[in-house]
Amino acid sequence: MGAAGENYINCAKGLKSWLITLDHKRIAILYVISVLTFFFVGGIAALGIRLELFSPGPDVMNADTYNQFMTFHGAIMVFMVIIPGIPAIFGNFFLPIMIGAKDVAFPRLNLLSWYLLMFGAIVSISSLLFNGVDTGWTFYTPYSIKGSAGVINMTLGAFIMGMSSVLTGLNFIVTIHKLRCPGMTMKNIPLFVWALYSTAIIQVLATPVLGITLLLLVAERVMGIGIFDPALGGDPVLYQHFFWFYSHPAVYIMILPAMGVISELITTYSKKTIFGYTAIAYSSLAIAAVSFFVWGHHMFVSGQSEVAGIVFSFLTMLVGVPTAIKTFNWVATMYKGSVTLKSSMLFAMGFIFVFTIGGVTGIMLATAGMDVHFHDTYFVVAHFHYVMVGGTLFALMGAIYHWYPKMYGYMYNELLAKLSFVFIFIGFNVTFFPQFILGANGMPRRYFDYIPEYTELNRISTMGSWLIAIGFVIGLVTIIQGFIRKEKAPANPWGSKTLEWTIQSPPTHHNFESTPSVSGGPYEYR
Amino acid sequence: MLWSSFAQASTFMPPQATKVAESVDNLYIFLLVISLIASVLVIAAMIYFVFKYRRKTDNDKTAYITHNVTAEFLWSFIPLVLFMVCFAWGWKVYHEIRTAPEDSYEIYVRGYKWGWDFEYSNGLVSPAELYVPVGKPVKLLMTSSDVIHSFFIPSFRIKQDVVPGRYSSLWFEVEKPGVYQVFCTEYCGTSHSGMLAKVHAVSEEEFDAFLSGKALEALSPVELGAKLYKTRNCNTCHSIDGSKIIGPTFMNSFGMQREFTDGSTAVVDENYLRESILNAQKKIVKGYPPSMPPYQGVLSDEDVKALIAYIKSLKE
Numbered sequence: 056m057g058a059a060g061e062n063y064i065n066c067a068k069g070l071k072s073w074l075i076t077l078d079h080k081r082i083a084i085l086y087v088i089s090v091l092t093f094f095f096v097g098g099i100a101a102l103g104i105r106l107e108l109f110s111p112g113p114d115v116m117n118a119d120t121y122n123q124f125m126t127f128h129g130a131i132m133v134f135m136v137i138i139p140g141i142p143a144i145f146g147n148f149f150l151p152i153m154i155g156a157k158d159v160a161f162p163r164l165n166l167l168s169w170y171l172l173m174f175g176a177i178v179s180i181s182s183l184l185f186n187g188v189d190t191g192w193t194f195y196t197p198y199s200i201k202g203s204a205g206v207i208n209m210t211l212g213a214f215i216m217g218m219s220s221v222l223t224g225l226n227f228i229v230t231i232h233k234l235r236c237p238g239m240t241m242k243n244i245p246l247f248v249w250a251l252y253s254t255a256i257i258q259v260l261a262t263p264v265l266g267i268t269l270l271l272l273v274a275e276r277v278m279g280i281g282i283f284d285p286a287l288g289g290d291p292v293l294y295q296h297f298f299w300f301y302s303h304p305a306v307y308i309m310i311l312p313a314m315g316v317i318s319e320l321i322t323t324y325s326k327k328t329i330f331g332y333t334a335i336a337y338s339s340l341a342i343a344a345v346s347f348f349v350w351g352h353h354m355f356v357s358g359q360s361e362v363a364g365i366v367f368s369f370l371t372m373l374v375g376v377p378t379a380i381k382t383f384n385w386v387a388t389m390y391k392g393s394v395t396l397k398s399s400m401l402f403a404m405g406f407i408f409v410f411t412i413g414g415v416t417g418i419m420l421a422t423a424g425m426d427v428h429f430h431d432t433y434f435v436v437a438h439f440h441y442v443m444v445g446g447t448l449f450a451l452m453g454a455i456y457h458w459y460p461k462m463y464g465y466m467y468n469e470l471l472a473k474l475s476f477v478f479i480f481i482g483f484n485v486t487f488f489p490q491f492i493l494g495a496n497g498m499p500r501r502y503f504d505y506i507p508e509y510t511e512l513n514r515i516s517t518m519g520s521w522l523i524a525i526g527f528v529i530g531l532v533t534i535i536q537g538f539i540r541k542e543k544a545p546a547n548p549w550g551s552k553t554l555e556w557t558i559q560s561p562p563t564h565h566n567f568e569s570t571p572s573v574s575g576g577p578y579e580y581r
Numbered sequence: 582m583l584w585s586s587f588a589q590a591s592t593f594m595p596p597q598a599t600k601v602a603e604s605v606d607n608l609y610i611f612l613l614v615i616s617l618i619a620s621v622l623v624i625a626a627m628i629y630f631v632f633k634y635r636r637k638t639d640n641d642k643t644a645y646i647t648h649n650v651t652a653e654f655l656w657s658f659i660p661l662v663l664f665m666v667c668f669a670w671g672w673k674v675y676h677e678i679r680t681a682p683e684d685s686y687e688i689y690v691r692g693y694k695w696g697w698d699f700e701y702s703n704g705l706v707s708p709a710e711l712y713v714p715v716g717k718p719v720k721l722l723m724t725s726s727d728v729i730h731s732f733f734i735p736s737f738r739i740k741q742d743v744v745p746g747r748y749s750s751l752w753f754e755v756e757k758p759g760v761y762q763v764f765c766t767e768y769c770g771t772s773h774s775g776m777l778a779k780v781h782a783v784s785e786e787e788f789d790a791f792l793s794g795k796a797l798e799a800l801s802p803v804e805l806g807a808k809l810y811k812t813r814n815c816n817t818c819h820s821i822d823g824s825k826i827i828g829p830t831f832m833n834s835f836g837m838q839r840e841f842t843d844g845s846t847a848v849v850d851e852n853y854l855r856e857s858i859l860n861a862q863k864k865i866v867k868g869y870p871p872s873m874p875p876y877q878g879v880l881s882d883e884d885v886k887a888l889i890a891y892i893k894s895l896k897e
């Protein structure tokens with residue numbers, strides 16, 4: 056095949072070779088650049104929010120600006136960072152390699168997904184040209200129908216990004232079914248692939264509902280068709296049903312890939328076969344299936360009937376079981392292993408720590424009688440940050456470090472990477488743990504101002520956000536320093552068993568010299 | 582009793598003021614305890630394994646354990662049972678929260694951007710101050726005149742969305758006299774966090790006195806204006822110390838020259854104030870956002886007069 060030293064990065068040159076590439080690995084790199092940029096913007100908004108909440112009353116901005124920051128932070132982090140994050144970057148790069156394929160099933164569609172994401176992002180951000188959007192990322196009616204016209208751009212943008220998500224999901228499903236190498240049965244695919252598979256099912260089935268909902272919203276605004284606005288004979292609560300019918304499964308779009316990453320990290324750094332492969336694989340599917348029937352737990356106090364509230368509470372409890380199973384399996388995998396605390400493993404353990412807290416507080420919120428008090432308070436804010444930031448972002452950081460040698464062909468400074476973990480982990484808990492207490496005390500979310508009793512805990516939380524920021528800056532320095540230092544990475548620095556570690560770092564354009572074949576499971580550490 | 586005083590001392594919940602709050606707190610303690618035990622077990626096991634099975638050499642051999650039916654059954658079944666207990670207990674409490682006693686005393690509530698009006702059966706309307714009798718079940722019938730709001734009283738552990746175009750309801754029976762904070766918990770725009778109110782739980786006699794309107798009568802226009810400034814949440818956008826919040830400060834504003842976004846100008850006099858309060862969107866002061874809600878139909882003539890008197894009195 057190619058000349059010695061040739062790989063997917065240097066096999067073609069020039070900006071154009073990147074912008075029209077059909078190589079899944081190069082497309083993954085495009086996603087790296089865009090997602091990190093969005094993360095930076097969303098992060099600045101987060102710091103702004105926390106800074107404003109340092110004291111009661113206006114500190115650095117007025118209420119309207121605050122509400123726009125809050126909306127931008129939410130919308131960017133959800134639609135442009137966490138949803139595309141792990142699947143689009145690591146799924147694109149590693150899913151084909153992990154199943155022994157040369158590329159995804161539809162490479163052109165894959166590139167189109169990236170362009171759709173970028174286009175959607177630009178349309179969303181263009182809402183700034185109007186006087187900003189201040190609805191929160193949930194766009195609840197009738198507020199969103201009456202407020203700033205920027206809502207149209209923002210929701211159309213989310214609609215377009217949703218299409219990107221659907222196409223990626225479709226691509227992954229077909230790839231997993233059709234392109235596995237000889238011997239790669241569904242029982243032999245790595246758990247990260249199983250997680251992506253379950254995610255893809257949700258993406259394909261749930262995202263269209265969001266699309267339709269957002270289009271109805273735009274139709275109502277532009278043409279005055281009464282769907283959600285009671286002034287026009289519509290029903291504002293209907294919107295909430297539609298919205299959460301997508302957005303609850305969407306939280307599993309955010310967390311399932313992260314869980315997949317954790318399965319990979321724990322086995323690799325414990326040098327041990329995964330405990331309960333089948334249970335983990337099927338629990339992903341179970342979560343995906345049940346996640347479609349729990350949306351009403353966002354609406355215990357919306358005015359839905361008591362019976363509906365009870366049913367949704369019950370179904371939500373059921374999602375807890377497969378989630379608990381996964382956590383126990385990860386911990387059990389470490390039992391009698393050979394554990395090394397590389398930075399990725401630290402992030403994996405950090406994940407289990409925060410995710411456990413996120414999980415048990417999730418059960419508290421699923422308990423109907425309890426949720427009435429916690430709903431729309433900082434308790435909920437803390438809970439979903441523990442799951443989504445603590446969960447997904449920790450897994451994302453772990454994944455970045457774990458696959459860095461493979462993707463870029465260099466090693467990074469392990470000490471710096473660990474330092475970034477220390478800051479992010481401590482900062483995260485300092486920022487968000489006090490928010491549980493604030494919420495229990497009654498502080499509502501999306502508050503620009505608060506009563507003086509809440510000052511102290513808000514201060515602590517804001518200071519924590521600075522620690523997180525420092526942690527991410529150190530992380531960025533680690534990544535950049537790795538590029539500058541140019542210490543060549545071996546093919547398999549961590550002693551991992553999945554297929555991507557059998558090929559050179561970085562991989563060649565075609566991934567494999569010749570089609571591989573496998574004869575056993577992905578975690579044969581014996 | 583001991584149970585509930587323990588609940589208050591160490592669980593970060595606001596003071597309990599109703600029976601329902603006590604039920605919620607008992608459930609909360611249960612959830613907290615099992616959550617704590619579960620989290621500690623998982624995290625401790627993880628940390629223990631890290632130390633116990635630390636990598637010694639690069640060629641360490643590890644046990645090849647693919648699964649264990651008993652363990653897996655137990656850690657699926659035990660959580661399931663615990664979750665079902667949470668569910669059933671949560672159901673019981675939820676039912677309690679949602680079922681108002683037949684003989685509840687009814688009060689109408691109207692949420693609007695950004696305040697609350699409470700209307701009693703005799704027609705008395707009280708903005709931002711909800712007076713209720715202690716020891717009697719009260720049912721709020723709530724609706725909104727613009728967007729969705731949510732009525733939340735932390736000390737009672739209850740909340741309910743307030744939706745335009747329909748009535749939703751919320752009930753409580755206060756056990757201890759006192760003043761309790763109300764928040765709006767459904768995001769509703771600029772002054773969402775200023776959309777506050779207070780529940781005053783008072784004795785039967787005080788409540789009757791309130792209903793016959795005695796509590797309000799004795800105020801002079803300036804005093805009433807000062808009160809409305811707070812209860813109508815003007816204070817979330819207008820300061821009285823010269824600083825700029827969202828709208829212009831009221832301090833020294835009377836008699837000033839104003840320039841508007843359409844280029845015209847006016848002097849702040851009684852008529853200008855009246856128009857600004859009732860329909861702020863007509864003239865927008867340069868340098869400010871058009872975010873003030875109209876108060877036409879919300880404030881009575883009496884109220885407007887009082888507010889004008891109050892604004893005029895703010896001079897230094």
Ligand SMILES: [Cu+2]
Pocket residue numbers: 729730731765766767768769773776
């Ligand atoms: Cu509100």
